[in-house]
Amino acid sequence: MIKIADLTFNVLEGNKKRQILNIPNYVFDEGKINVICGPSGSGKTTLLYALGGILEISSGTVTISGTSVYSLKQQERDHFRMKHISMIYQNFNLFSFMTVEENILAPYFIRGLKVDQKVKQKVADYLKLMNLGKIQNKSISALSGGEQQRVAIIRSMILKPSVILCDEPTASLDSENTIRFMQSLIALNNEKPTTVIIATHDEKVMRFAENKIQMVDGKIMK
Ligand SMILES: Nc1ncnc2c1ncn2[C@@H]1O[C@H](COP(=O)(O)OP(=O)(O)O)[C@@H](O)[C@H]1O
Ligand SMILES: [Mg+2]
Secondary structure: OEEEEEEEEEEEEOOEEEEEEEEEEEEEOOOOEEEEEOOOOOOHHHHHHHHOOOOOOOEEEEEEOOEEHHHOOHHHHHHHHHHHEEEEOOOOOOOOOOEHHHHHOHHHHHHOOOOOHHHHHHHHHHHHHOOOOOOOOOEHHHOOHHHHHHHHHHHHHOOOOOEEEEEOOOOOOOHHHHHHHHHHHHHHHHHOOOEEEEEEOOHHHHOOOOEEEEEEOOEEEO
């Protein structure tokens, strides 16, 4: 479960305090596709950072799978994040000089985990599920933007995180690839339920939301 309580984030502008986030309480739908929508500047990205444990919040708590993230010491928090949270960005953030398989397995390499035949088979199965076929050994730079973003979904899910945070994941995609991206995310989520939280102002993405969250001026509208 992902729960927010009494969360605020303020910044100083000159000597005046400006409130960027103010969320008294909110619980995201577990194992579902949660979509945060709202105009530019409403605090969507900042909220994702707060959920990801990478924002120095001003007050409040963020609890993920029973752990109060901001009660952890910095190093423990980094460790928790590695284990439980993955992110998908607007610009894919894949390594262009590496193959598709190497990109998907990057989370294994970073953590020093062993890659055996079973893991490689899992990669092949996911590629098939995402309609990507046998492209394991292709270079990332040989793929279209839409294909790259589907590879990014597989990479984000490969180690079974508790939560996947996506910041404007379809901003660089056309309509057709946006729909394909969402369908692929849902297909993989049906296979292995994970709490997905997407920040977007894309109407096409909102249509796929199982739980829709409207933000205005740093607040969640009920
Ligand atoms: N560290 C910061 N310092 C000052 N202002 C910030 C900081 N982080 C975010 N903001 C401001 O908070 C508001 C919300 O930003 P953001 O979360 O990026 O909105 P969105 O993603 O909905 O477009 C913006 O006005 C932005 O300029
Ligand atoms: Mg944003």
